[in-house]
Amino acid sequence: MIYRHLDTLDRQLLEILQDDFPLAPRPWREIGHRLGVPEAEVLRRVRRLTDEGIVLTVSPVLESARIGLVASTLVGMRVPPDRVDESASVINREPGVSHNYLRDHDYNLWFTLAAPDGAALRRTVDNIAARAGISPADLLDLPAMRRFKIGVRFRFFPDGGGEDGI
Incomplete structure (x- = not known):
């Protein structure tokens, strides 16, 4: 297991952070x-x-x-290796971007973007590409046609709970 160095308390804490973060004046x-x-x-x-x-x-x-924000897309860009950090910085400044990541692929820098409508989505993608100095030919825009939501959940205990069922 990757997280062998985590003790039981760390694992219990991570479970709470994922599933049951308290909405309280003093959550910690x-x-x-x-x-x-x-x-x-x-x-x-x-x-x-x-x-x-x-x-x-x-x-x-x-x-x-x-x-x-009803329109969304996944964008892949071909970015020269020496401009990846600069381009990622441009992407990170855009409020509608949820995340971006580097891939070992011809299209090496990817990000997801949400906007109020398709026109705003297109303008934002074009604006990001222009600010990053990426030509339209080096851009792969894959707008969402249908959404399938899944939950990402990392388990730190095989039975779903800690020593005390936390």
Whole structure:
């Protein structure tokens, strides 16, 4: 298992962060109460897990269509290797981009984008390409035709719970 160095408390904390983050004035204290540790210990562990690259961010996942972003696309770009960081920076500044990633492929930089409608989506893709210095010939735009939502869930315990069923 990749996460062998995580102790039981780390694993329980990760389960809570994924599935049951408390909407409370002091969420870290609430998590600490559930785990039987002080709030400061929860924060220390979250910082360590973030520093180690295990936790990327703690944030909500929004349903884009319910907030008016009904058009979406997956875009692949052919970017020269020496311009990948610069191009990724351009992509990251766009509010409708949920994520981007590098692939070992002719189209090496990919991102997903949501917008209020197809016209806004097209304008945003064109704008990103122009700011990144990418020609239309080096752009692969794959607008969503139908959405299939799945949940991504990482299990840290084979039975779905910790030693105490947390």
